[in-house]
Amino acid sequence: MPRRGGVSGPFRRHVSPVSPLSVSPLPHGRSDDALDPAAMRQPLPDAWYCVGQSAALRGGGGKAMRAVSLNGEQIVIGRGPNGAPFALRDRCPHRGMALSKGRFDGQTLMCPFHGWRFGTDGHCREVPTLSTHDAADFSRIAVQRFPVRESAGFVWVNPTPQASGAAPALPELDFEPAGSLVVELEVEASFDLTTLSLVDPGHVAFVHDSWWFRPSKELREKVKTFQPVEHGFVMTSHATTKSSPVYRLLGGVPEVEIEFRLPGVRLERIRAGLKRVANYTFATPLSENRTMLTNALYWSMPALNLLKPIARPLMRQFLTQDQQVLQHAQAGLDRKPTMVLLGDGDLPSQWYFRLKREALEAARAGRAFVNPLERRVLRWRS
Ligand code: FES
Ligand SMILES: [Fe+2]
Structure with missing residues (x-):
């Protein structure tokens, strides 16, 4: 049973101070730090996994x-x-x-x-x-x-043999790719910890600091709008010319949309005129402390096929950066299973747990999933 207040479950939450721009992340009178420890530590049972x-x-x-x-x-x-x-x-x-x-x-x-x-x-x-x-x-x-x-x-x-049909939708590709590139990497970390890395803007500057992805070493102020979508949330933005060389490769100013969807799916869709690139990441729980990270990059421009031999090791390097920090963080969580989630940058991580809990509660009550999130502007530095 969810309890209100205090510290329960595997994670201690610190809800961020409410900034003048933003809406309170939680409905009044409801605490986000009460989790059903047993069910919440498990990956969602009725969901599709890659x-x-x-x-x-x-x-x-x-x-x-x-x-x-x-x-x-x-x-x-x-x-x-x-x-x-x-x-x-x-x-x-x-x-x-x-x-x-x-x-x-x-x-x-x-x-x-x-x-x-x-x-x-x-x-x-x-x-x-x-x-x-x-x-x-x-x-x-x-x-x-x-x-x-x-x-x-x-x-x-779907690991639930009698799946209800209420599982979050499968990731689909909405264009015909001219090519694709897939890298899979096993991470010795829990499904939750690994999935949090898909929605964690704060780690990017420190973990993914390769020249080709993030040429500038400075932290910059980010202001982004997040909207709830079916079983998740989406961030939409226009990349700036100062963005990573990966975006610049497309020419023009691409529109970027990043969706997170239960159970552990991150869908990055990039559009520059008629050109399309999609970067999809999936987390799959292998066992209690092993998670597979699958990254799939798809593109609509045949010319990009030439870059495949270069892109593959870069993508592997990117995933290995996540793998390394996640494994060290898991060792720390094994010694003491608590997290302090602080500030706007950690709100998407809190949202992950709220979405998951709602999916579990909806399944238990035999009712439809109701996305508990609201539209919100988040500010952080990365
Ligand atoms: S037939 Fe005997 S173990 Fe499968
Ligand atoms: Fe990462």
């Missing part, structure tokens, strides 16, 4: 399988006979063998231990060791199936 690129399931003549981790669950993904993806618990009901270690012929997965076969719907189709005189019935045996979808070139799994 488990890898769609391209990984191509090839192999439709017989490709991949073992993936999602929130402590081992899952095997592949494509069924109709080309649609499937996701099954990677565990043979017989003696627990990983089905991903076996073979997939495009129709059924065969366990390598005793040869049981399962359809891509999870149902047991054959137990080859049974004698024809054996009355044992395998028709009721099934492997757990998980909801799975494809969007923006990725495969997404």
Whole structure:
């Protein structure tokens, strides 16, 4: 039960002083420091998580399988006979063998231990060791199936088998990319801590200080407007000519829109005339203290394909910068699991927790999600 006041849950909050420009971040009489510790520490159960690129399931003549981790669950993904993806618990009901270690012929997965076969719907189709005189019935045996979808070139799994349909929408790409670049990096940190880095403007100047991303070392005053959107919030701005060389590459003054969406999705959309670039980042909980960060850059201009060999190591460097600080911060949080969230720059981090709590409360009450955020101007230096 949420409690009012005091310190509870994993994080201690310090709500920022209210500046004359801004609206109070919390409705009166409601404290944001009361969290249900058990549920709030977990990634959202009914949500779509990125488990890898769609391209990984191509090839192999439709017989490709991949073992993936999602929130402590081992899952095997592949494509069924109709080309649609499937996701099954990677565990043979017989003696627990990983089905991903076996073979997939495009129709059924065969366990390598005793040869049981399962359809891509999870149902047991054959137990080859049974004698024809054996009355044992395998028709009721099934492997757990998980909801799975494809969007923006990725495969997404919902770890809740009976998903309600109320999960936040999948990230989509609203233009036809001429090229794309994907970098994945595993971070030894919790899902929450990693996801906070997607909405944390304060770390950029200190962590991402590479010349190509942030040539000026000075902290500058930022004033940005944030609006609530479905399951998240969005910041819209016009980049200035002093912006990073990455933006300048597009020519003109690009319009930049950065959306955060539950469960851990950051969608940066850049528009300069007809030119389009999208930089999407997804956090996926692998286990309690391991999180996958996936960064996908898409562009509409074929000429940018030439820059791919240069861009890949830069993108990896960028993600590695996050990985390193997150791992050190996690070690500190392991010793003492509290945070002090202070000032406007930390409000998006508080919003993350508010959105997550609302999603949990809405699911528990069986009602629709109501975004608890309001339009707000934030000021910080970065
Ligand atoms: S463990 Fe899978 S068939 Fe025996
Ligand atoms: Fe970062």
